Amino acid sequence: MTQAWPQVQIDPLAEDAWLLRFGEAIDEAVNARVLQVAARLQSCLASVECVPAYASLLLRFDPLGWREDEGRFSEQYLREAIQSALDQASGAEITSREMTLPVCYGGAAGEDLQEVAEYTHLTPEEVVARHTRATYRVAMLGFAPGFPYLLGLDPVLAVPRRSSPRISVPAGSVAIGGQQTGIYPQELPGGWQLIGRTPLRLFDPAADAPSLLCPGDRVRFQAIDEHEYLRRVTP
Amino acid sequence: MSIEVIKPGLLSSLQDAGRRGFASLGVGRAGAMDQPAWRLANALVGNADGEAALEITLAGPLLRFLQDAVIAVTGGIIEARVEDQPLPPWTSCFLPAGAVLRLGGVHHGCRSYLAVRGGFDCAPVLGSRSADLHARIGPLDGRAIQAGDVLTIGERAAVPWFHSGKQVRALRWGLDPQPWLDYAQAPLALMRGHHYAALDDASQQALFSRPFLISKDSNRTGSRLDGAPLGLRQPLELLSEATLPGTLQLPPSGQPILLQADAPVTGGYPRIGQLAAVDLPRLAQRRPGDAVYFRETGMDEACQRQREREESLRSLLQRTEQRLLSTSPAA
Numbered sequence: 001m002t003q004a005w006p007q008v009q010i011d012p013l014a015e016d017a018w019l020l021r022f023g024e025a026i027d028e029a030v031n032a033r034v035l036q037v038a039a040r041l042q043s044c045l046a047s048v049e050c051v052p053a054y055a056s057l058l059l060r061f062d063p064l065g066w067r068e069d070e071g072r073f074s075e076q077y078l079r080e081a082i083q084s085a086l087d088q089a090s091g092a093e094i095t096s097r098e099m100t101l102p103v104c105y106g107g108a109a110g111e112d113l114q115e116v117a118e119y120t121h122l123t124p125e126e127v128v129a130r131h132t133r134a135t136y137r138v139a140m141l142g143f144a145p146g147f148p149y150l151l152g153l154d155p156v157l158a159v160p161r162r163s164s165p166r167i168s169v170p171a172g173s174v175a176i177g178g179q180q181t182g183i184y185p186q187e188l189p190g191g192w193q194l195i196g197r198t199p200l201r202l203f204d205p206a207a208d209a210p211s212l213l214c215p216g217d218r219v220r221f222q223a224i225d226e227h228e229y230l231r232r233v234t235p
Numbered sequence: 236m237s238i239e240v241i242k243p244g245l246l247s248s249l250q251d252a253g254r255r256g257f258a259s260l261g262v263g264r265a266g267a268m269d270q271p272a273w274r275l276a277n278a279l280v281g282n283a284d285g286e287a288a289l290e291i292t293l294a295g296p297l298l299r300f301l302q303d304a305v306i307a308v309t310g311g312i313i314e315a316r317v318e319d320q321p322l323p324p325w326t327s328c329f330l331p332a333g334a335v336l337r338l339g340g341v342h343h344g345c346r347s348y349l350a351v352r353g354g355f356d357c358a359p360v361l362g363s364r365s366a367d368l369h370a371r372i373g374p375l376d377g378r379a380i381q382a383g384d385v386l387t388i389g390e391r392a393a394v395p396w397f398h399s400g401k402q403v404r405a406l407r408w409g410l411d412p413q414p415w416l417d418y419a420q421a422p423l424a425l426m427r428g429h430h431y432a433a434l435d436d437a438s439q440q441a442l443f444s445r446p447f448l449i450s451k452d453s454n455r456t457g458s459r460l461d462g463a464p465l466g467l468r469q470p471l472e473l474l475s476e477a478t479l480p481g482t483l484q485l486p487p488s489g490q491p492i493l494l495q496a497d498a499p500v501t502g503g504y505p506r507i508g509q510l511a512a513v514d515l516p517r518l519a520q521r522r523p524g525d526a527v528y529f530r531e532t533g534m535d536e537a538c539q540r541q542r543e544r545e546e547s548l549r550s551l552l553q554r555t556e557q558r559l560l561s562t563s564p565a566a
Contacts, residue, residue, distance in 0.1 A: 011429060012534050015512045015541045017479050019429075026474060038259070051258040051477040053501055058477030060258065063538065064545045141261035142475060142501025145370050149475065186371070203260075205360050205372050211260040 005033065008086055010079070016061055020082065023055040026179065028151055030055050031139045035216045036089035037082075045081055052215050053140045054149070096137070098218040101183075103174050104229035105131070105196035112162075112193040116176060119159045128223055130154045131174075131195065136181065136219040146185035146203025146211040150219060153181045165191030172197045172233075174221065196221075199233035236302050238351070240384040244296035244338065246454075249355050249374045249386075250348075251287040254363035258477070258500045265367035268455065268496050268519035269346055271415055271548050272310035276350035278555045279307030279327045279410070281394050286354025287364035287374070289386075291347040293522065295338025296380065303399050304330045304388060305352035311344025311520055312412065317403045326409030327559065329397040344416050344520035353391035369456045369497040396562040406562060410555065414547070417517045420525065424514050424532035424540070428483060430471065430505035438465040442508065446526040447491070453523055455497040460527065464489025467505065475503040481510035481518075493518065511537035513544055 009021040020037070023030045034057050038050040041059065051058040059082075063073040105128045106113040117124045136150035143149075158179045166189060169175070173184040175192035184190060185202035198221075202212045213219065224232075250273065253266025267273035267290055276288050289296075295313055307327050308315055315322040317334045324347075330336060341347055357364055357374040364374055371377035375384065397404055431439065447460035466489055478484070482494045484504035493510060494502070495518075510518060511532055521527060 014426070014479060014481060014509050015534070015538045019477065021429075024474070049256060049258050051500060053476040054474045056474075056476040058258075058479070060479070064542065140475070140501065141259065142477070143261065143499050145257075145261045145372060147261050205262075210257070210262075210361060215259060 010082065013058075016063060018059045018078070020057040020059070021055065022057070026054050026139070026151065028137065031137070031151060032216075033089050037085045038215070040085035040088055041081060044085075045078075053142065096216040096218050097214075098135075098220070099213065100220045100222050101198045101200055102224040102228065102232060103132075103196040103198050103221045104224050104226055107226065109197035109226070109229065110174070110195040113195045116157070116159050116193050116195055120156055122156070127157060127195065130157055131181070132221045132223050134220075138213050138215050138217045138219060140215055141211060141213070144185060144188055145205070146213070148182055148202075148213045148217075148219070150181045153179055155179070157181075159193050161191040162193060165189055169194065170197065172199065172202070174198060196223075197229065199229050201234045236388055236390075238304070238386045238388065239299040239301060240296060240380050240382055240386065241299055241335070242297040243380045243382055243384075244291055245294040246292040246379050247289050247296050248366040248368060248379045248455075249287045249357065250290040250365045251363055252285045253365050253496065254361050254367070254372075257361050261500055262361060262370060262372065263367060263496070263498060263500045264480070265363070265365040265370075265373065265455075265496050267348065267365075269310050269348070269516040271516055271544070272346075273348045273350075274548065274552060275325070275410060275415070275555070276307045276309040276348040277354075278552045279309065279325070279559070280305050280350050280352040281556070281559060282350060282352065282354055282391070284354075286350065286389070287357070288348045288350040289355070289380070291338060291341065291349060293341050293345060295341070295347065297338070298336045300330050300332060300334045300336065302332045302388065305394050305397060306330060306336070307350050308338070308347055309350075309410070309412070309415075310347040311341040311416070313341045313347040314339030320403050322403070323405050323409055325412050326406045327394070327396065328406075329399070329402075329404040331399070331401050331403065334403060343418070345522045346519055351388050352394060353389035356387040356389035367497050368454075369499065394559070396559050396564060398564045408558070408562075410551070415516075417520060420521075422528040422530040423518060424511040424537060425483065425508045425529040426511065426532055426534065426537065428506040428508040430467075430473075430485070431507050433467050433469075433471055433505060434485075434507055435466050435468050438467075441465060443529055443531050446528055449521050449523050449525050449527060450490070451523045455495055457495050457498055458493040458518065458521070460491045460493065462490070465491060465507070471505050473503050473505060475501045478502040478506070479509070481512060481515055482506050483508035483510065495519075511540065513537060513541040
């Protein structure tokens with residue numbers, strides 16, 4: 001499959017960082033291309049830190065301590081590596097893991113479920129049904145360690161953020177903010193609508209794989225009851 | 236083999252070169268905000284490998300040394316004494332076991348670095364001994380030091396430039412902080428950000444001509460800048476994308492925020508500017524209430540300045556090492 005991709009804009013941000021811009025909208029195919037380019041660049045430029053987002057990719061490097069084969073840092077070398085990664089990235093489906101996350105919806109675990117139901121003219125059960133029916137993809141991690149921004153929310157469930165953010169959102173909270181859904185990995189301030197909570201630990205800095213989810217992963221949610229939540233929650 | 240924290244000071248945390256390689260998982264770098272000062276502190280105690288130092292903000296801690304130690308304090312000029320004996324800044328000092336080091340106010344600059352011979356010995360988290368106070372990752376679970384904490388000092392051979400003994404000692408020479416501390420508070424070099432053109436005309440002009448004040452709400456996550464609010468021609472709806480320390484964001488309030496070491500790795504506010512990385516240490520030494528002016532710079536000039544700064548720093552690190560090794564202990 002060949003697709004005509006818009007020109008990727010290379011924006012040198014600082015002495016030690018460039019930003020590649022792939023587009024201005026949330027789009028699964030664009031995000032897939034971002035993740036492919038990130039993977040390719042990472043494999044040929046090990047010392048460059050690649051930070052993918054919805055439609056952009058940050059490259060952070062150390063021009064004064066450049067450790068790649070070419071010896072000294074050269075702008076030309078980096079540009080060629082980027083071009084070659086872009087040429088090879090088709091944006092076709094990326095291989096990824098599929099994870100199923102248990103979520104206890106509503107009640108104390110999802111204080112805003114009722115409000116989301118009223119806003120969307122659905123019953124709370126219908127909100128849960130729609131939220132668990134979709135398969136999501138981790139577009140990027142950010143905001144806090146291990147916080148996944150998930151693509152694939154049923155557009156009917158898009159609800160505005162809260163007018164005044166909470167000072168503290170509990171760890172594991174599954175939330176909706178606009179067209180996005182995500183999970184708070186630790187207790188954090190936050191303005192998204194809380195619909196449920198997962199007992200799984202999303203980020204553990206001491207683990208070999210510190211983040212439960214990585215960019216590109218496919219995610220499904222499975223509804224569990226409070227009893228099951230309490231049984232599985234990490235102490 | 237350790238240091239006991241009697242009082243923590245305003246905000247003191249362990250910091251090193253920072254955490255690399257985990258930004259795609261949402262983990263930022265953290266690390267010493269004034270990297271040259273941190274590297275020079277380590278050099279003055281003969282540490283080679285980027286050991287963590289204690290980054291002290293505005294008012295320093297009270298520390299009891301439970302063992303002999305060789306220390307150095309660089310960065311912002313801070314009052315330091317053991318009982319009645321003042322310790323000179325930017326040099327190597329010997330403290331005998333039992334000494335209580337009182338670090339007072341930082342009276343020039345904002346952040347000082349206390350390095351100890353052997354480094355602070357704690358398990359690296361994701362490859363770094365930096366406390367990320369925002370993400371709560373790193374030594375002491377990513378928090379600042381508290382009264383009662385015990386900080387372990389790593390093992391390292393004794394230095395040849397001090398005899399151990401019962402006396403507090405300092406070298407008769409030290410490094411000149413002048414080139415490394417921005418005494419003139421010259422304008423900081425800023426490059427136009429991706430959304431600079433979205434600023435209204437008056438704001439475009441104001442950014443490079445008006446003073447901003449570092450707000451009291453500033454911390455290791457970001458410096459909030461007070462001043463006449465800046466505005467956009469029209470509101471922008473943006474996708475979150477990766478940010479950097481030094482990214483100048485404009486939230487809807489119109490008061491820009493310069494992101495710092497502990498900032499989240501992504502953000503969705505318009506980016507109106509990017510501080511040249513070479514000026515991040517200068518920004519780190521600005522205090523709440525200090526005025527900041529920006530001058531426009533380009534990538535070539537920023538890169539050139541960064542190369543020159545790194546060359547003079549490397550040369551000073553080398554000369555410091557040689558000079559220490561040729562200093563004989565005072566009788």
